[in-house]
Amino acid sequence: MAATQTNPLRVGLRQERVISPQCLVIFGASGDLTHRKLIPALFELFRQRRLPSEFAVLGCARRPWSDEEFRSRMAEAMAAEVSQHRSAWEQFAACLFYEPVDLQKDEDVVRLGTRLEALDRQRATRGNRTFYLSVSPAYYGSGCRALANAGLLKDPGRSRVVIEKPFGTDYSSAQLLNRVVQSCGKESQIFRIDHYLGKETVQNILVLRFANAIFEPIWNRNYIANVQITAAETVGVEERAGYYETSGALRDMVQNHLTQMLALTTMEAPGHFDPEAIRNEKAKVLQAARLANEDEPWKCCVRGQYSRGGSAANPLAGYREEPGVNPGSTTETYVAMKLFIDNWRWQGVPFYLRTGKRLPKRLSEVVLTFRKAPVQLFDAAGGTPTANQLVLRIQPDEGAGFVFDVKAPGSGMRSRPVDMHFSYDESFGEPSDEGYVRLLADAMLGDPTLFTRSDEVEAAWRLYTPLLELIEDAPEQLPVHPYEARTWGPGAADNLLAEDGLMWRRP
Amino acid sequence: MAPQLTLQAPTELPPGEVPAYLNRLWSEGLKESSGAATFTLVVWEPSWLQQQLIRTGRIDGPLSGLLNDALLAAARTAAAELGLPASTAPTAPELAWALGQQPGAHSAEDLRGQFVDRAISAHQPRRLITLAPTLEAGKSLETLVAAYCPLPEERGGNADACGDVVVLRGGMGAMQQGLAMLQELIPADLPCWVWWNGSMDESPELLEALAAAPRRLVVDSSIGEPRRCLDLLVQRIEQGQAVNDLNWLRLRTWRESLAMVFDPPTRQSALDQVVQLDIDVEGQHPVKGLLLAAWIADRLGWHLVNSFWIDAGTTEGRGIGAEFERTDGQSVQFRLMPVPVGVSKMHPGALVGLRLICAPSDRAPLCVILCSESGGCMRLEAGGVASMELAEEVVPLPNESEEMEMARLLGGGHDSTNPLLAAAAELAAKLLPS
Numbered sequence: 001m002a003a004t005q006t007n008p009l010r011v012g013l014r015q016e017r018v019i020s021p022q023c024l025v026i027f028g029a030s031g032d033l034t035h036r037k038l039i040p041a042l043f044e045l046f047r048q049r050r051l052p053s054e055f056a057v058l059g060c061a062r063r064p065w066s067d068e069e070f071r072s073r074m075a076e077a078m079a080a081e082v083s084q085h086r087s088a089w090e091q092f093a094a095c096l097f098y099e100p101v102d103l104q105k106d107e108d109v110v111r112l113g114t115r116l117e118a119l120d121r122q123r124a125t126r127g128n129r130t131f132y133l134s135v136s137p138a139y140y141g142s143g144c145r146a147l148a149n150a151g152l153l154k155d156p157g158r159s160r161v162v163i164e165k166p167f168g169t170d171y172s173s174a175q176l177l178n179r180v181v182q183s184c185g186k187e188s189q190i191f192r193i194d195h196y197l198g199k200e201t202v203q204n205i206l207v208l209r210f211a212n213a214i215f216e217p218i219w220n221r222n223y224i225a226n227v228q229i230t231a232a233e234t235v236g237v238e239e240r241a242g243y244y245e246t247s248g249a250l251r252d253m254v255q256n257h258l259t260q261m262l263a264l265t266t267m268e269a270p271g272h273f274d275p276e277a278i279r280n281e282k283a284k285v286l287q288a289a290r291l292a293n294e295d296e297p298w299k300c301c302v303r304g305q306y307s308r309g310g311s312a313a314n315p316l317a318g319y320r321e322e323p324g325v326n327p328g329s330t331t332e333t334y335v336a337m338k339l340f341i342d343n344w345r346w347q348g349v350p351f352y353l354r355t356g357k358r359l360p361k362r363l364s365e366v367v368l369t370f371r372k373a374p375v376q377l378f379d380a381a382g383g384t385p386t387a388n389q390l391v392l393r394i395q396p397d398e399g400a401g402f403v404f405d406v407k408a409p410g411s412g413m414r415s416r417p418v419d420m421h422f423s424y425d426e427s428f429g430e431p432s433d434e435g436y437v438r439l440l441a442d443a444m445l446g447d448p449t450l451f452t453r454s455d456e457v458e459a460a461w462r463l464y465t466p467l468l469e470l471i472e473d474a475p476e477q478l479p480v481h482p483y484e485a486r487t488w489g490p491g492a493a494d495n496l497l498a499e500d501g502l503m504w505r506r507p
Numbered sequence: 508m509a510p511q512l513t514l515q516a517p518t519e520l521p522p523g524e525v526p527a528y529l530n531r532l533w534s535e536g537l538k539e540s541s542g543a544a545t546f547t548l549v550v551w552e553p554s555w556l557q558q559q560l561i562r563t564g565r566i567d568g569p570l571s572g573l574l575n576d577a578l579l580a581a582a583r584t585a586a587a588e589l590g591l592p593a594s595t596a597p598t599a600p601e602l603a604w605a606l607g608q609q610p611g612a613h614s615a616e617d618l619r620g621q622f623v624d625r626a627i628s629a630h631q632p633r634r635l636i637t638l639a640p641t642l643e644a645g646k647s648l649e650t651l652v653a654a655y656c657p658l659p660e661e662r663g664g665n666a667d668a669c670g671d672v673v674v675l676r677g678g679m680g681a682m683q684q685g686l687a688m689l690q691e692l693i694p695a696d697l698p699c700w701v702w703w704n705g706s707m708d709e710s711p712e713l714l715e716a717l718a719a720a721p722r723r724l725v726v727d728s729s730i731g732e733p734r735r736c737l738d739l740l741v742q743r744i745e746q747g748q749a750v751n752d753l754n755w756l757r758l759r760t761w762r763e764s765l766a767m768v769f770d771p772p773t774r775q776s777a778l779d780q781v782v783q784l785d786i787d788v789e790g791q792h793p794v795k796g797l798l799l800a801a802w803i804a805d806r807l808g809w810h811l812v813n814s815f816w817i818d819a820g821t822t823e824g825r826g827i828g829a830e831f832e833r834t835d836g837q838s839v840q841f842r843l844m845p846v847p848v849g850v851s852k853m854h855p856g857a858l859v860g861l862r863l864i865c866a867p868s869d870r871a872p873l874c875v876i877l878c879s880e881s882g883g884c885m886r887l888e889a890g891g892v893a894s895m896e897l898a899e900e901v902v903p904l905p906n907e908s909e910e911m912e913m914a915r916l917l918g919g920g921h922d923s924t925n926p927l928l929a930a931a932a933e934l935a936a937k938l939l940p941s
Contacts (some may be wrong), residue, residue: 007775009766013759013926020545037908126544126696158544429772 007127007429019045019444021054023116023125027103027143028134029059029070033075033164037097037195038134038291042435043078046092047085050441054124060101060112067181070098093294095123103135103143109150116152127155130444132162136487142165148184162191166247167452170468171461178454191443192457196257197450198435200424201394205264205366207276208392215390216269220345220372225387228352228367229261231357231394236306236316237333238487241324250303250464250471251334253355257364259286259395260349260452265366266341275449277454285341286459290488292338292350297466298477304334306358309485316358316485332480333357336493337467338500352497354504358485364394367505379417381408389505399423415444517674525650526691529671532654543631543670546917547699549689550637551717552619553709554580556598558642559606560822561615562781568615572639574598574909581852583699594790596846596855598730600706617641617644620674623655626914632670633697638685638717639676648681650674659769679710684702686716690848700725701892702913707731707739725916727909728794729757729854736794737936744932750924753912754795754854756933757905761799761858761877764902768875774898775785777873778807778864781833784841785862785887789848791824792856794941796843800829801934802927804841808834814938817842829938841938848887852904864895871895 024042026034045051048111059070069095075082082089101117120127129152133143140163144153153159162183168174181190196202209215218224231253238449239243244252245352263282265291270277308318320327334356341351370388378388389403399422405415452460470478482492488504497503526793533542552790554572561568567579574597582597589605591651595601620637627635651674671906673692675685693699700720709906710767711863724743743750751792769775788796810833817826826844833839847857865873874895878884880903888899 007766007769008778009762009769009803011806012925013762013766128544426771428770429775 010151018089019050019052019055019441020128021052021124021126022128022444023119023123024055024132024444025058025060025112025116025131026132026134027060027101027166028136029098030063030065030073030445031377032135033134035074037434038132038440040078040081040283040441041434043081043085043089043092043362044193044433044437045441046085046095047088051095053127054117055095056123056125057096058115058119059096059235060103062100062102064100065098067097071096097426101190103139103146106146106149109146109152113150126158128158130160130162132164132443137164137166137169141177144181144184144414151190156186156265157188160189160191160443160446160453161185162193162440166251167192167457168461169247169251171465173459174457174461178458180230182362182454187454188446188448191448191451192453193439193443194256194260194452195259195435196394196431197452198437198439200433201392201398202261202264204400205261205392209265209416219368221347221349221369224349225369225371226350226500226502227265227353227369228354229258229265229365230353230367230505231261231355231364232361232488232507233259233355233357234359234362234486237319237325239320239324241322243434244333245325245331247330248331249304249333249355249357250467253311254335254353254441255460255464256452258353258355259463261364261366262289262339262353263401263456265392266346266351266370268345273449275447278449279453281452283455283459286456286463287457288343288346289339289341289351289463291463292340293468294466297470300339300489300496301335301467302496303332303338303471303478303480304336304356304483304490304493305329305331305480306333306356307482308487309339309487311360318485319357329496330475330480334359334483334489334493336348336489336495336496339463341392350500352502352504355494356483356489359488360486361507363396363507365507366392366394368392378407380403380405380415381414384417386417391505397423398425399427403438406487451474517651517672518734519649519651522648522650522675522688524687525652525673528652529673529692531694532652532671543633544697545631546697547634547635547636547671547693548627548632548917549693549699549717549722550620550635550638551705551713553640553705553753554619555600555603555642555705556606559603559609560585562613562642563606563609563611563708566607569618570615572619572637573622573624574853578770583850592790592847594716594791594845596729596792596850596851596857597752597853599790599792600708600730603706617676619676621651621653621740623672624908624910624914626908626911627917628655630914630917632917633694634670634692635672636689636692637672637674638675638682640679640682641677642677644680646676646678646681648675648677648684650685651676676686682713686713686750689717698723700917703727705730706910707736716741718748720746720748723751725751725753725913726800727793727854728752728754729856733792733794733939734941737797737932737939740932741936744924744929748924749917750928752798752928752932753909753916754856755798755925755928756912758795758799758802758858759856760902760905761861762800762802762875764900765803765861765863765875767792768877768900772840773875777867779833779835780865780867781807781839781863782866783862783864785860786841786843787846787859787861787884788843789851789857789859789887790855792844793827793845794935795828795854795856795858797827797935797938798928798931799861800841800843801931801938803863804831804839805927805930805934808837811934811937812838814841816940817844827938827940844886851880858902862887873898878905 003036052317071364101112147153166369200496263286267281305319307318320329336354339351367453368390372387376385393399403417406417406418408414481492483490493498510887519545552572560581579597586595586602699722701722702725707726740854769778786796812830812832814829817828824845825887829841831839861877863875870896874897876887876899878901880901
């Protein structure tokens with residue numbers, strides 16, 4: 001969200017909750033996520049004065065760095081920001097520490113405990129600790145175990161663990177991982193992060209639905225004909241080929257980000273704004289969701305993989321030509337599917353989800369298409385009357401739009417669609433925080449509202465189990481259709497909707 | 508708000524035995540819990556109004572320290588019967604003082620400090636110490652102690668969310684005596700909040716001793732003589748103490764509503780062209796209105812040129828006028844006027860309305876009027892605003908209890924004074940003519 005001009009009356013107006021004295025321990029501190037997202041988010045929190053003065057970040061990784069080296073590497077990675085806020089960085093950097101730790105080695109974990117106690121004394125952090133596992137997913141379980149065995153998770157009021165996505169690779173591995181982490185601490189200590197939930201516009205789905213009385217009465221099968229959820233990326237696999245080859249779009253985007261958008265769009269109203277009440281409703285609706293055809297899942301899902309495309313001036317490589325990708329790879333970079341939700345509110349309403357890389361635009365949106373007027377009284381300028389659509393734009397151009405018909409000017413009574421438009425930029429002109437800023441603050445505050453609970457994660461994996469099994473057992477039944485880079489995916493995805501007499505919305 | 512469960516009924520102990528008893532309680536009696544590692548909250552809870560209403564037989568007990576509907580209704584009735592202006596807020600010290608001149612000898616059970624409001628207990632205070640002075644000045648010191656735990660659904664499965672409550676009760680002399688043992692009762696390694704839940708005029712020595720830095724002080728600048736309230740705020744802030752003001756906190760809906768008007772980027776340039784600011788307040792307590800004006804002036808970079816009293820021409824007394832200079836050297840006129848109201852709000856000096864007139868050179872003037880949802884803004888709506896672009900908003904009343912306001916502060920942490928309050932308090936003190 002781009003900032004235009006800052007409203008001077010808005011400065012400092014938000015009453016932010018303040019984090020208790022805290023030591024944030026980042027495992028995988030030498031990795032990308034730490035210097036690209038986590039430290040910048042913490043620095044932002046620091047500059048917003050939302051961190052307590054009794055605060056420390058302890059970076060941990062196998063590399064034998066010193067505190068100073070860690071600080072200088074972080075400063076180097078954030079050079080532009082550091083030069084812009086030099087004095088703030090100096091103060092913030094004093095909170096950064098480093099300890100070489102291999103979580104698989106008991107002696108390292110013991111040394112970590114000693115270092116944490118020393119930091120408690122040095123920074124007065126009072127034993128409040130948030131452990132952030134920014135490590136390979138293969139180490140989530142053993143990492144939690146190592147922390148628990150060292151007694152670092154024994155106090156549920158003072159210690160928490162944040163676990164990055166992906167949480168498992170399928171339903172059974174997610175169940176197993178849940179069992180492991182829950183044996184290490186209480187569910188209230190486990191924060192499974194999905195950075196999409198940190199986005200202002202994703203949270204706005206809840207506010208739009210439940211702060212306005214006009215939407216809920218029509219937010220159901222009686223008025224809504226279908227729902228499309230899209231998360232489109234223009235980028236290719238970039239430097240993530242190693243990870244992406246084992247995950248693909250289904251695991252990388254659908255099981256988490258798209259499913260969270262689905263849950264927020266379709267959940268029942270919670271009784272009150274309470275983490276458990278909200279997560280109960282999300283889990284319930286995900287448990288009621290299913291593939292449109294679970295017996296023959298290939299009929300309700302399309303996989304695709306981008307091939308060469310772009311222009312003569314700017315040619316784009318195909319996925320199989322990307323560095324680090326198997327030239328014969330069958331990993332999907334695009335996925336489209338149709339779901340149903342078997343409950344009173346949504347029975348019979350199709351939900352179409354799609355995501356892909358190297359599509360023409362970068363955007364995420366939820367589009368609710370309403371049923372057409374029962375009787376067509378007027379000629380439509382476009383030939384057929386347009387169904388009303390509510391478009392929730394997650395990114396970019398964050399906001400919402402409502403499409404409805406009005407009388408076209410002139411003689412006669414012809415209708416034509418117009419767009420009622422709300423834009424965060426135009427209305428607020430204020431930048432919103434990056435998702436990690438919100439989520440890191442919430443984790444340290446112990447507020448789990450925007451984190452996924454074990455039953456949510458399992459329900460999300462269970463939803464896609466028929467597809468994952470099919471890809472594993474009979475991939476030929478769910479082939480990857482090639483699509484040219486910078487197009488809207490394979491033709492088969494259009495057919496998925498054409499069978500229902502529909503088309504994907506072209507944003 | 509329902510009171511919270513205690514692990515035991517409050518125990519009355521000789522004052523000298525309290526510290527040792529509490530140590531024993533946590534080391535032996537409650538071995539399963541080491542107590543919440545959160546903060547100590549010390550509350551000065553005189554509840555003079557409630558004590559006087561009970562004494563004069565206008566309400567029944569128990570004496571809880573909570574401002575409930577029955578108490579507020581009785582206070583408004585009493586104000587009318589005692590000949591005080593209709594704009595007198597129930598919590599105005601004048602009302603408690605006037606009641607004090609009335610005969611009466613009723614009494615009620617004193618439960619002050621023995622309730623832990625749900626909003627506050629949700630923040631899991633480690634120790635809640637209440638100083639509860641009685642009307643009977645010579646009453647000796649009584650000390651009550653109890654352990655308590657938040658309800659299970661509030662503590663998120665955390666067994667170490669429990670704390671204890673200590674009540675020191677007696678006449679003013681006993682309160683001075685209680686101060687001596689207070690230091691021993693406040694855990695040194697946890698932050699300590701002192702909530703001065705009374706007039707900022709009263710017991711200055713006690714306030715001085717109780718609210719010494721680095722304790723975080725919470726006051727209500729709507730209660731007490733305006734000059735004293737503002738000077739105390741400024742003095743404490745200048746000394747580097749973390750100061751929070753509930754009166755300032757109650758401005759948030761006004762600040763939010765005004766900020767909302769100027770959120771659209773197309774409107775923001777008008778903020779550089781303000782020529783006039785008018786604020787109407789209930790009755791004769793201008794502090795809240797001055798804090799709002801000072802906040803606006805500070806945010807927009809105005810420089811105060813002078814301030815003066817204005818004859819309001821009403822029974823409400825004098826208004827305040829001032830001239831500011833904008834960053835471009837142009838003048839901004841400010842008026843704060845007391846207006847009469849039929850039914851006053853809970854606290855003195857509540858805002859009735861605000862008018863901000865901007866006169867951009869390249870377009871029609873913009874007039875922003877914010878109106879309290881419970882009052883009218885006829886005075887501000889009059890006076891030739893018809894030719895201007897009008898942005899009129901109704902400001903919702905927060906309608907929160909003092910305990911919820913306090914809980915909001917506790918939830919926010921606030922280990923230093925909000926810089927916006929610091930700037931506004933300093934300017935508001937200058938705005939109040941001597």
